[in-house]
Every structure is written in structure tokens, then in C-alpha cells.
Amino acid sequence: MADKRRNIISQRATNIPPSGIRRFFDLSAGVPGIISLGVGEPDYVTPWHISEAAISSIKKGYTMYTSNYGLLELRQELSRHLNHRYKIDYDPKSEIIVTSGASEALDIAMRAVIDPGDEVIVGDPTYVAYIPCIIMPGGVPVTVPTTMDNDFELKASEIEKRITPKTKAVLLGNPNNPTGAVIEKDELLKIAKLVEKNDLAVISDEIYDRLVYDGEHTCFASLPGMKARTITCGGFSKSYAMTGWRVGYVAAIPNVIEAMMKVHQYIMMCAPIMSQIGAIEALKNGEDSVVEMVDDYNRRRRVIVNGLNDIGLECHMPKGAFYAFPSIKSTGLTSDEFAEKLLLEDHVVVVPGSVFGECGDGHIRCCYAVALPDIEEALKRIDRFVKKHSG
Amino acid sequence: MKNILKALEDDARTTPEKIATMTDKSVDEVKTVIAQAEKDGTIVRYKTVVNWAKAGEQEVDAIIEVKVQPQKNVGFEAIAEEIYRFPEVRSAYLASGTYDLALLVAGKTMQDIAAFVTNKLSPIDGVQGTATHFLMKRYKEDGVIYDDRGGIHRLTVTS
Numbered sequence: 234m235a236d237k238r239r240n241i242i243s244q245r246a247t248n249i250p251p252s253g254i255r256r257f258f259d260l261s262a263g264v265p266g267i268i269s270l271g272v273g274e275p276d277y278v279t280p281w282h283i284s285e286a287a288i289s290s291i292k293k294g295y296t297m298y299t300s301n302y303g304l305l306e307l308r309q310e311l312s313r314h315l316n317h318r319y320k321i322d323y324d325p326k327s328e329i330i331v332t333s334g335a336s337e338a339l340d341i342a343m344r345a346v347i348d349p350g351d352e353v354i355v356g357d358p359t360y361v362a363y364i365p366c367i368i369m370p371g372g373v374p375v376t377v378p379t380t381m382d383n384d385f386e387l388k389a390s391e392i393e394k395r396i397t398p399k400t401k402a403v404l405l406g407n408p409n410n411p412t413g414a415v416i417e418k419d420e421l422l423k424i425a426k427l428v429e430k431n432d433l434a435v436i437s438d439e440i441y442d443r444l445v446y447d448g449e450h451t452c453f454a455s456l457p458g459m460k461a462r463t464i465t466c467g468g469f470s471k472s473y474a475m476t477g478w479r480v481g482y483v484a485a486i487p488n489v490i491e492a493m494m495k496v497h498q499y500i501m502m503c504a505p506i507m508s509q510i511g512a513i514e515a516l517k518n519g520e521d522s523v524v525e526m527v528d529d530y531n532r533r534r535r536v537i538v539n540g541l542n543d544i545g546l547e548c549h550m551p552k553g554a555f556y557a558f559p560s561i562k563s564t565g566l567t568s569d570e571f572a573e574k575l576l577l578e579d580h581v582v583v584v585p586g587s588v589f590g591e592c593g594d595g596h597i598r599c600c601y602a603v604a605l606p607d608i609e610e611a612l613k614r615i616d617r618f619v620k621k622h623s624g
Numbered sequence: 625m626k627n628i629l630k631a632l633e634d635d636a637r638t639t640p641e642k643i644a645t646m647t648d649k650s651v652d653e654v655k656t657v658i659a660q661a662e663k664d665g666t667i668v669r670y671k672t673v674v675n676w677a678k679a680g681e682q683e684v685d686a687i688i689e690v691k692v693q694p695q696k697n698v699g700f701e702a703i704a705e706e707i708y709r710f711p712e713v714r715s716a717y718l719a720s721g722t723y724d725l726a727l728l729v730a731g732k733t734m735q736d737i738a739a740f741v742t743n744k745l746s747p748i749d750g751v752q753g754t755a756t757h758f759l760m761k762r763y764k765e766d767g768v769i770y771d772d773r774g775g776i777h778r779l780t781v782t783s
Contacts, residue, residue: 258781271781361783410783532631532646539645582780605635 249365253588257572261582268611270599271582273410275474275555277602279511280522283473286514287507295506301498303331303482304509310516311482318442319452321460327487330497331512333504335440335468335481337497339366342436342464342483345492347372351401353436356387358558358586358593360410360438367404375400378592381560384549385412389423396427402434403427405453408441411589411598412558413551418451425456435463440481441554443472443523446531448552454484461486464493471554472523473515480508530555533601533608540612541599544619555602558586562595564622572597574622579614628657629666636670673766684758685714685730686737689723690745691753700724703750712740723755734758 254271261267278284302308308325315321323329332338339362347353349371355363357376367374375395379385392403403424408415416424428435437453454463468481481504483493503509534551541548541559548559561571568585575581586593601608627647631638640658644651661667676683692703700718704725708716715728731737741756762770 252783254781254783258779261780267780269778269780272778273782274778276778528627528630532627535645535648536642584781 245369245371249368252361253569254361254584257576257582257584260573260576264576264580267576267580267582268603268607268614269582270601270603270608270611271584272600272602274476275471275526275602276604277474277526279474279478280515280519282518283475283511283514287478287511290510291507295510297506299331299503299506299509301494301503302326302329303504304506304513307331307509307513307516308482310513311484314516315452315465315484319450319455321452321455323484324487328490329482329484330490330493331504331509332468332481332483332497333501334470334479335438335466336362337479337501337504338466338468338481338483339363339436339438340369341493341496341500342466342485343367343372344370344496345489346402346434346436346464348401350399352397352399353402353404354392354395354400355404356385356406356409357591358385358409358411358589358596360406361588363404363406363438364590372401373399376590376592379412379414380592381547381549381558381596384552385409385414385558386420387414387416387424389420389427392424393427396431396433400431400433402436404436404438406438407453408445408450408551408553410441410554411556411584411586411593411596413554413556415445415448415450415552417448421451421453421456425453425459428462429458433462435459436466437463438466440466440468441471442467444527444530444555445553446527446534447550450553464489469512469515472526473512473519474522474526475508475511475515478505478508478511480504480512530602533603533605536605537599537601537608537612540608541615544612544616545623546615546619555600557599557601558593558596559599560596564619566622568594568597575615575618578621579618581611581614581618625657625661628654629661632658632667632670636672673768675770677762682732683730684732684734684737685728685762686759687757688727688729688741688745689755689757690725690727690751691723692725693750693752694724695750703748706748707745707751710740710744712737712744723753 308329311329312323312325315323343366347370352373352375353367354375354377356379364374377391377395379387435453442450454460454465465484470476537557538548538550541557545563546559546561548557568587572583572585584598586596628643631643631646640651640654644654694700695702712729713727714730717726719726729737741754746754
């Protein structure tokens, strides 16, 4: 009998491009002795005092829902933290929601801001979830190319060229995954001017805010006039090595928070209470650990970038996050071919730049949140691989 | 300076060239800082942490609490030195609390350590009493957790 079932998959779900990263995950399974530079998370485990705070809270019986907004103490700590670091005032009672990671923060921000047909401007290459998060509520992503010539910094002048009457928002990933680019304050001020002039919203994903090595991170919402237009997304995953905890936040003015709250309360209710308690401990007593980890990433950053350049893979010095994004154009391979052959022949996992957008092709993403001996061994293998495939 | 020392503390074999890359300094600058730190005792020595049990070598360790009678003018110093000069004493500390000196003592067998306590430590003038605790399992030493992270695996590729 013929199968008469209709296809139950929605057009919207069909339209979401699958992540190119999954293929490499499958490819790497079962390859022995691989070294992975393919991850997007710290190699540290969560500092013990943070884990201990959460364990102890579970023992005491903190196992229930929290306020949809999140624990007030955590919102107060976040407010204090953002004020201390970026001189910006967010009211803990009406301007912050604790989310299940910055991923959820990004999702509820998009859903609160985008109507079907609205255009959202975003840099290319860009974090893999940005474009799907724009598409899901019916938005139209408009990409702005960035290149190695200017360290992949997103330029206001390039944004301006793509503003149309349909443009609703600009999505910033700053610092950027996969390029490690940090948008300098001068450039952010120019973007702020455009935002003001064209009456736009800004979704600013600042999950890597603490991982900035040269210079200082600028919180977009702290720029003059920008708080009212900006949704700041952040979290604990990268700074405090808490990826598995799924705890982050959004900060915005009260009416925007209320719009996001409607989405958040129906899809998530609240972030896990034990993770929120861990996050409080992180903000109260985690600064030393952050500094220690950032110093360590910084040392590894210089080793990997110098190593890649020595191999002949031209690589700019990324100013933030924990990724090197070298060009592999000298090998004549596409980034997909390079990554697949490198994995199968010399057992190093990297992520092809093409999964992050058109401008990522010709590059690979190498995470350096990896133990130094492994980085050194990976560099040896990449050197061998490049020699084999050039000339 | 701190970054250079941190790199060496993590791995004493890190070359000055590598440290120069890591810290964005010149090789000469790194060499000068290390030489100075070696000279002034900031770098005490370079050491390898060995898991002797894994190498098939038997070693028995004990923590020994020692109660001593401090001496006029020199306090604990003279008697502490008399004790820590023994090669069996790996580490020695003056401690607050119910006893005075805390020793970490190593031997090949329990008998070795028992002999050390009976024949060498206890007879010293001024030693009033000892309490020996044999160590049964090593979980962590010098900041390194032994057999750590068994079973914890990161995914190989994540976004």
C-alpha cells in the first residue's frame, strides 16, 4: 500500500539550513588518536567553588522553579557586574532575564524584535546559529562581508550600504565566533550613529566579552543613546567554563524585557535553579579564575597563531574569543576539502570556515582552548599536511 | 615576569623561544628574566612529578607530627634543621596547633619509616613525641590530580 502520510515537517523547519558542523562530528567519530581544534568551549572544567555551590544547593533542596526572571540575587549580581565592568545601569527587577544560556537569550531577543519580512543585518562569517535564529521568526538575514584585510572587523560603512526601509535590526557578535574579531569602540560609535539615524534595534551577543586580549571590550548598550535600542545577550559558558550549565542572560529596557519575557515564560519558564546558584557564585567569587584562564588562553593564542603563520597559513592575530581563523587559500583546497582531508589523513579536527558563511570559505577555525601540548602536536600534523598538499 | 614563571611552572621544559612567543617578548628578555629568577631564588628548582606507583616502584609515605621543646634564643630553628637534614624527610613545616613540626617522610617500606622514627627522629634531644600517619592513597600532589578526568570527554566538534 502506498504511504499516504503527508510530510509533517513544516516549511519553516525545512528552510533552516542544517549546520555544517554536524558532518564533521560524524566524520571524526571512530578516528583514533585525533586531536580536536574543532570545539567551541573551554578545556577547563568549571572552577570547583562554583560546582560546589551548586552541589550544596541541590543537597539543601534547591530543586524547584525560580521566578521567570531568574533568582533576584543573580539579577542583582548581574546588574552590579555590568555596572562595574561597563558603566551601564540595568535595573535587576525590570531589565534583566536569566536565560538558559546565551543561545536562548539570542532566540527570545529575535522573536521579540522580528516580524516576518524584517531584515536583520549580520556579519559574515558569523556564528552558526545567527542566521537560523533570524529565519525562525520569519526574518530575512542580510549579510555584510568581513575580510582578513581588516582583521574581520565589521565596518559601519559596509552596514550602511545594506540598510533598506525593511531593515529592523543589526545583530552583532562581538567578540566574534569564528574569527576572534573585536569591533573597536570607534567603529561601534559609528554603528551606533547609523542605528540612531535609521531607527534600528541592535541585538548584541557579548558571550565572549571577558575573552578580549588586546584592549578592552566595549558593551554596545553602554554607548550614548544605545541602551534603549539594544538587547545585550551574555552568559557564563565561555568566561567561567560553564558550557554544560546552560545559564545566560538578556538585558534591555523594561518594555523590551516584557516582550522577551512572554516568549521566555512559555518556552523555558526559567533557567535551571542549580545553574543559577552556580552563576551567583561565579559572579561573586570567580574573578580570579577568569583572569587565570584568560592569561592561559592568551599564551596559547600566540603559540597557535605564530605556528600557523610559520606553516604558511596566513593568520591574523585575533583580539578576542578563543579561535584562530587562518587562510588556507595557499593550499588550493576549499575549506571543506582541507578540513575533511586533514581529519582523515592527519587526524586533526578543525572546522571549515564555509560553515560560518561565504566569507569563511578559504579559512578554517582552530579553537585554542586546548592543552598546549595538543596544540603543538596539532601544528606539527598540520605542517606535515600542508607540505604534502602544496606543490 | 609572572607570565614567564607561569609557563615554566606548567611545564619546566618550555624553551625560552616558546615562552617568548607565548608572552610576546624577545627571547633575550625571557632568558634574562629566567636567569635572574634562578639567581635570586624565585625559581627554586626544576622538578618532574613522577607517579612512582605507575613506574612499578614501591614507595611508602607518611605524615609525621612532631612535638618538640623549643630552645632558648633559637626557638624551633635548630631542632627543625636537625630533623629536616635527614634525606628521608621530603618536606618539613612548622605548624600551628597541637603539634609543632609537620614532616612528609618517604621510604621504600613501612619498616623503613618505622626505623627512621624509632632510631633517628625520636632520640633527638627536644623531641617530645611523634604521631605517624601512613598515606594510603595519593589523590592530588603539587596541584596535580592523579588519574584525573577519567571518563570525561568533550565532543570533538561543537559550534
